[in-house]
Amino acid sequence: MTELNIVNNSLSAFCADKPKTESWNLHVATNNFTLTLDYLHLYNKQDINTFFYTGSVKGEIIFICLISILKIRIAGFPIAIAMFGAPKTNGKAFWHSENHISYSTFVKQILQTLKKQYKFYVVILREFYGTADQPLMAKNQDMGFLNHHALVKSYLNIASFASFEDYFNALPSKKRNYFRSVMKCKQDSAVSVGLYELTPELVDLIYPLYQKTNAKAKENRTAAVNRSVFSALCDSKIKTKVITYNLQNKIAAFGLMFFNSREVKCLFTGFDYRFTKTHNLWYQIMLESIRFAIDQRCLHIDMGSSSASMKDKFQAGHEDVYISVLLKNPVLTAIFKKPVAHLLNKFLRPTK
Structure with a gap:
């Protein structure tokens, strides 16, 4: 591949770059409220460590990704997480041009760049939907990720x-x-x-x-x-x-x-x-x-991810939502499957 240029932008800097925002709106934010730049602005002050990575070759954007660096505490210990997306977003907060770069290479390029700039112990890729995203989840597994069933999303076609x-x-x-x-x-x-x-x-x-x-x-x-x-x-x-x-x-x-x-x-x-x-x-x-x-x-109503049985009364459909998680070392991910699942449940379903 011709030399790949990867740039890290804050939300404000990203929004000031017209080619990048046009690419984001076209490939990522279409029909997803939570990934529009207007929506992300709502949480900008809360999610200070949220930013965009853009990869380009000869000035042409070939991938774009929203990343968050989060710090949570599990059993009193601080855990740093690098997450594709942001805490208040849904769906896939990334896009790559299949004509220029494979999905696996795209993910690896992002992770290599992140490791040079931030310290983190866990990586989370999100979100993947049931049968439709099985090929991507298989690739995540090949890269050492653990696929985790996160929640059930309900929707109503009208x-x-x-x-x-x-x-x-x-x-x-x-x-x-x-x-x-x-x-x-x-x-x-x-x-x-x-x-x-x-x-x-x-x-x-x-x-x-x-x-x-x-x-x-x-x-x-x-x-x-x-x-x-x-x-x-x-x-x-x-x-x-x-x-x-x-x-x-x-x-x-x-x-x-x-x-x-x-x-x-x-x-x-x-x-x-x-x-x-x-x-x-x-x-x-x-x-x-x-x-x-x-x-x-x-065309439809997004009915959220709780009380799926109650939404059956409306004739709502349901879709399984998965995330993929990786400890810094894929071997550790395989060894500590249960603790990782416990960590994810704590992160996704806080009780306090």
Whole structure:
């Protein structure tokens, strides 16, 4: 290969380089909210050690990758992790031109460069999806990585429905009857549902609910995002809407949705736990997000990675999500499979 030039850029420097941002938007961020540069800007102050590697030959970009250097503590010991992607992103935060460089060579080039610049003990490649990414996971295994089942992602295809009523009527009768009982709550005169733009005043009302809900979460819980992220979204180019379920004119539940022409993702939710059972608040927000997505003529809804069994009621599909992990030495990865899996579960599903 002609001499490969690899450049490390901060987010701000990367965004100032038009060819790089165009390549990123075309090959990586298309149809993925969490990998858009606007979204990454929301977390820039939180993820200080997040940056981009770009590889080029004779000025032509042949690979691009988002990398994070993280430090966590396991059993009191600090562990440094080099991760492809960032803590708040989903999907593959990288791209390589198959015409110029193989996948395995691309990964090895990134790791060789990282080792010269940073000290870390664990490498995480993410994310890989079920059957579709088996070839890549096989290559990861050939490079000494351990493939780890991280979570189950749920999604709902809605492209064939012209209205919420069409979707509702297509559900099996047992599920229709269940949701009828859920939606009866809205007949109460004290109940109202709202759809709003995100404003600073609304952030004041919904962020405390989000914090309390995040603290109670058990399955696939990640650290709560800072209030500054909610505030920044008020002026962001990212399209958002807020669904609220109100009791006596006070917000009892909300869903903060990200959306584009293809997809809706209810990324942040919050509930007043005094009313979760009597009003089925989680189901109320999900049903309203489905209604919104169909009205927007979106193709599908990303329903997240928790409570997969609950999402079956909506006829949601499910997809296994994997990550690949490597200790500095592939031999150690093979020897310490169980401790590595334990570390990953701690990292992916923190309980505090």
